[in-house]
Amino acid sequence: MPRFCLLLIVIAALFLGITSPAFADGPEDPFSGANQQLLRGDALYYEGDYYRALTAYKEFLWAKPGDRRANRVRLKKAWIYRISGDHREAARILDGLTENSDEDVEAWWAQFYLGQVAVDAERTPLASRAFEGILDLCEPQLVRLSEGAQDPEAVSCMELTGRSRLALADVYASRHEFDTAIGHLRQVPADSPWAAEAAEVADVVDGISIPRKSPALAGTLSIIPGLGHFYLGEYSNGILAMAWNGIFIYGLVDSILSGRYGQAALIGLLESIWYGGTIFGAVAGAQRFNRDAQRIVESGMRRDIAAMTDQTPWPARFPVRAPGYLELNIQF
Numbered sequence: 001m002p003r004f005c006l007l008l009i010v011i012a013a014l015f016l017g018i019t020s021p022a023f024a025d026g027p028e029d030p031f032s033g034a035n036q037q038l039l040r041g042d043a044l045y046y047e048g049d050y051y052r053a054l055t056a057y058k059e060f061l062w063a064k065p066g067d068r069r070a071n072r073v074r075l076k077k078a079w080i081y082r083i084s085g086d087h088r089e090a091a092r093i094l095d096g097l098t099e100n101s102d103e104d105v106e107a108w109w110a111q112f113y114l115g116q117v118a119v120d121a122e123r124t125p126l127a128s129r130a131f132e133g134i135l136d137l138c139e140p141q142l143v144r145l146s147e148g149a150q151d152p153e154a155v156s157c158m159e160l161t162g163r164s165r166l167a168l169a170d171v172y173a174s175r176h177e178f179d180t181a182i183g184h185l186r187q188v189p190a191d192s193p194w195a196a197e198a199a200e201v202a203d204v205v206d207g208i209s210i211p212r213k214s215p216a217l218a219g220t221l222s223i224i225p226g227l228g229h230f231y232l233g234e235y236s237n238g239i240l241a242m243a244w245n246g247i248f249i250y251g252l253v254d255s256i257l258s259g260r261y262g263q264a265a266l267i268g269l270l271e272s273i274w275y276g277g278t279i280f281g282a283v284a285g286a287q288r289f290n291r292d293a294q295r296i297v298e299s300g301m302r303r304d305i306a307a308m309t310d311q312t313p314w315p316a317r318f319p320v321r322a323p324g325y326l327e328l329n330i331q332f
Contacts, residue, residue: 087121131164162192215286228282
């Protein structure tokens with residue numbers, strides 16, 4: 001009997017010792033509890049199932065709101081809202097992160113993506129301020145990087161500066177301010193992986209002579225109906241304008257000579273409208289020609305910029321450690 005009691009005491013002691021905090025402080029299991037939700041969210045994100053990924057991230061944040069990875073998970077949420085088109089919710093999360101993030105790097109990334117959300121929402125002045133703010137914040141970090149610093153802030157600023165320069169070039173290209181866009185492409189840091197391509201795109205765009213038609217000249221030439229359209233290369237429209245104005249003028253003169261003044265007044269009214277429309281059409285055609293020519297350059301320039309940075313720059317960089325298929329080459 002004493003032996004049996006002693007055995008029970010030993011078993012109880014072992015059980016209490018195993019379940020005590022001293023034995024519970026081992027490495028956190030990435031496949032259990034809230035970590036499982038984070039892992040699941042990353043996997044769903046990579047598969048393109050954004051709605052369910054958001055749900056998994058929210059569950060992680062509910063379970064661990066103060067976790068050291070919480071702000072990074074919020075960045076993931078904001079990114080998903082952005083690519084899903086919910087710019088308001090993405091901006092709300094990113095605004096909070098730029099003000100409340102304890103780590104500078106996270107706040108800088110939040111500001112960069114706030115700029116991208118503004119671009120998507122066609123609020124380019126706000127986007128420009130966000131990207132220019134990144135350049136100001138990162139300038140001293142780039143100096144430190146040139147002196148040999150390799151901490152996360154300095155390393156991240158190299159990429160953030162390059163991406164911000166490209167983003168600003170994209171913003172100014174969308175406004176057809178190509179000289180300013182070219183300037184930002186040339187200022188991509190020399191050590192950035194995009195420096196060579198950015199300089200090449202800048203050289204190509206700088207060498208383009210964008211054709212232009214003068215709206216004033218097109219309108220002046222249209223005093224003689226059809227000549228303004230011939231100037232624009234719209235020969236069929238020019239022939240039609242010349243023919244219809246000729247018919248109206250013939251009808252007006254014939255009515256006056258025949259004494260049919262009421263008919264002449266009506267034809268004169270129609271001719272004045274048609275004549276004015278001919279001039280307006282030529283002016284509008286010149287403006288449309290200029291706009292289309294600029295849009296062709298804009299489209300090509302923005303396509304080349306997008307091709308340089310087609311890799312997702314941020315959300316997939318924070319997978320839970322363990323499953324190799326989720327680990328990417330670029331580390332945060």
